[in-house]
Amino acid sequence: MVSPTPSIAEAQQRVKDEGWCVIPDILSKDEAKNVLDELWAIAAAAQKRGEDTFLPFLDPNESNVRVFYLLEHALFRNLIQHPTAIQMVKSVLGENFLISNFTANIARPGSKSMGLHSDQSLVSPDPWPYVNAMNVIWCLTDVYAANGATLFIPGSNKWERRVEVPDNARELLRPFEAKAGSIIIMDGKMWHTSGANVSSEDRALLFGYYTAPHLRQQVNWTRKLNEEVKGSLSPEMEEWLGLGVTANLGEAILHLKYLDDQFATNGEKSSADTAAAFKASSHSK
Template structure:
């Protein structure tokens, strides 16, 4: 039976996540992975850290930031039509691209903190979905090689008190094949998995999209060189928050007063 995107949207809405298979072919995923390693090298030449001791226990967990600046292939992926359609199914027509990063779990890598994306930046209660991650699998992903671990049903948690004391025992992996994407809403509690294999890398990309009133993790106006900004479509400029006007009319009503509240013909006649 062919994959149905509407089924994925329904699963995402109910469970807080879904998997969409083969958005990239195996060869395409391998090509992106090759360019990711080159992006890592370029980032390090610029003096950017690819190991963050604040969140990762050891350097076997590699993180590459600012992917949109480093290679045009990542600008293509962040605007992939399937990814954008899934984002819009949660956040609506208006949203921002907050960040696009890579996480490569090499053998020996360990888990970061258990968290939900919204719990890091929003005060309780977390009743609405204001963030979405689109996770690109560039390698086959398994529990053994460090798949992202999540708590089923945690998209229904509205406060930190809802996280159970045995949370670690409840974690299950998002497993997939190279080329799959996993879409996860910002309320799902998760962590990076430990890579206990001897020789397998686990490479994931995280496209992080938010509601338009949320401050972006990256100031793209400052980070993206002008020559890159000038190549972007009007749609991409809007998503990156590059235009001078933003966060206007997202949820309000900006129709003229005469349209919002038409004068009564009888009153006008008097």
């Protein structure tokens, strides 16, 4: 079993170095169960409306229950903004990011593995020199190898091209294991897949998917969320969902200056550098 990371600082460093970490006890067991109960109710309502909870291109059989558009519901809007989750997101993606999606995957007994992938490889072509996507995975049940824990390849967060995936990738997979109420942080370059559930109990995970602001979101929240929900959002949440007026300013605020200020500053530095170089050159003669 992978060991949980005891402090936020250590968690942030582990994600930077290894691409993942486990942070325990974000929810109590009772809180995790309440979220799971709400999730099943949402899944049942979706099925009643005729919405798909099984996608054949993702999962080999109907034992995987997928639930989409969780941000329509207040409980899940609160989770996606959880302070610890946001703290970890900012440590990976920076202050500016988007909430791309929030979904659930309940692996029931008999479920099998989806295809091996990294989340970043699905939204942008290689190379991937930087982390531009990440997941905060909420464990609503205990998660272990036999009940379908997410499988990952240690060190794959360092791969920058698809051709780096080795032929023996399947043999390298290891499970993320954690107790109910934990979160698993996984950066978008980590290669992974869902595990097969060979146990007699469900494994329930939520996937909060965040990206750098230049990547288009998987869900068009402007279209999906109703006016009542949009009217209830904080200005901060509006920006994270891409509902603000501006979009994809990137690092313009950090790097753009007035022309006079920009070149005056650069000129001063350039003159200082030239003077230093001339002085060093004179002393060397």
